[in-house]
Amino acid sequence: MKKIVLLGYMGCGKSTIAQKLSKITEIPFLDLDKCIENKVNLTINEIFDKQGEIYFRKLEHETFLELLQSPQEIIIGLGGGTPCYANNHELLNKEGVTSVYLKASIDTLYGRLLHNKSKRPLIADKNEQEMREFIATHLFERSFYYNQARHKVTVDGRTIDETVSDILKVLA
Numbered sequence: 705m706k707k708i709v710l711l712g713y714m715g716c717g718k719s720t721i722a723q724k725l726s727k728i729t730e731i732p733f734l735d736l737d738k739c740i741e742n743k744v745n746l747t748i749n750e751i752f753d754k755q756g757e758i759y760f761r762k763l764e765h766e767t768f769l770e771l772l773q774s775p776q777e778i779i780i781g782l783g784g785g786t787p788c789y790a791n792n793h794e795l796l797n798k799e800g801v802t803s804v805y806l807k808a809s810i811d812t813l814y815g816r817l818l819h820n821k822s823k824r825p826l827i828a829d830k831n832e833q834e835m836r837e838f839i840a841t842h843l844f845e846r847s848f849y850y851n852q853a854r855h856k857v858t859v860d861g862r863t864i865d866e867t868v869s870d871i872l873k874v875l876a
């Protein structure tokens with residue numbers, strides 16, 4: 705069954721937009737991070753702290769594969785790093801998978817992440833200047849993977865509803 709996969713950098717809105725898109729389309733949605741947390745009964749922060757990032761990436765890959773193999777039509781909100789590890793980017797264009805990159809500028813991401821970093825272990829300890837530099841470099845490094853998506857929707861200056869409507873247009 706068809707899968708709609710939302711990807712992009714931390715803070716671009718994957719979890720928020722997937723939820724709203726699900727309400728409108730009545731296609732159920734799953735957030736990959738939430739699925740991972742439920743699977744091991746630990747938060748993302750706890751997994752990074754206790755088991756380390758490599759273990760998280762392994763779980764992330766396994767869980768993504770499981771979701772893609774499930775029989776239902778679902779909307780999947782990935783984690784920001786999902787396409788960038790374990791060749792997950794090769795799964796973005798498999799038969800039955802429609803991937804959408806939610807593309808955000810450094811300014812948009814910085815503005816959203818500055819007060820929203822505590823549950824994101826990669827940036828939780830960074831100050832304002834470190835955050836800006838980190839986002840700029842990291843986004844550049846990851847763009848190759850994000851650009852493997854079938855569709856791209858720019859989210860800068862768009863409300864949640866406008867982004868959902870932009871996604872519906874590219875999916876039509």
Ligand SMILES: Nc1ncnc2c1ncn2[C@@H]1O[C@H](COP(=O)(O)OP(=O)(O)O)[C@@H](O)[C@H]1O
Pocket residue numbers: 712713714715716717718719720721781784816820859862863864867
């Ligand atoms: N126009 C918008 N579209 C999506 N998210 C927005 C928008 N404006 C503000 N936000 C906020 O930005 C944050 C995006 O976080 P989230 O959905 O968790 O992103 P991701 O899952 O990509 O890391 C949320 O706190 C959301 O409320």
Ligand SMILES: O=C(O)C1=C[C@@H](OP(=O)(O)O)[C@@H](O)[C@H](O)C1
Pocket residue numbers: 712713714715718719737748782783784785786823824825826
């Ligand atoms: O960019 C990343 O490597 C990560 C993004 C997070 O998801 P969000 O993009 O939903 O914050 C989460 O998977 C983890 O903290 C690692």
Ligand SMILES: [Mg+2]
Pocket residue numbers: 718719735737781782783
């Ligand atoms: Mg998320």
